[in-house]
């Protein structure tokens with residue numbers, strides 16, 4: 001659309017808000033070119049939390065593998081690898097979630113462990 005010219009007799013009392021998109025006649029693409037302004041992003045993505053299982057000397061390996069499969073949707077081989085990593089390193093990440101979902105995972109794993117008489121520890125920690 002061609003830019004319209006107005007002969008204003010009186011200037012308005014309230015200046016109009018700067019137009020978005022901005023028309024830039026000097027950009028070499030003609031007066032109809034539309035330039036979209038880049039606005040800084042206001043909302044940050046939500047902070048994510050990793051759910052970590054800690055090693056102990058009493059919880060059976062099989063129980064940990066089943067927990068990782070059931071609560072973290074891992075297949076048997078992946079769950080076994082994660083369990084062995086925890087067993088050897090002392091801890092291991094089972095999944096990364098929003099804060100609320102991570103807290104729910106911790107509660108579910110802890111409840112399952114206590115119901116079965118195991119001391120398994122599960123914690124959530126913010127990442128980055």
Ligand code: TYC
Nearest residue numbers: 053054055056059060061086
């Ligand atoms: N260390 C335990 C055992 O030898 C196994 C185990 C693995 C326990 C991972 C907890 O998060 C854990 N029975």
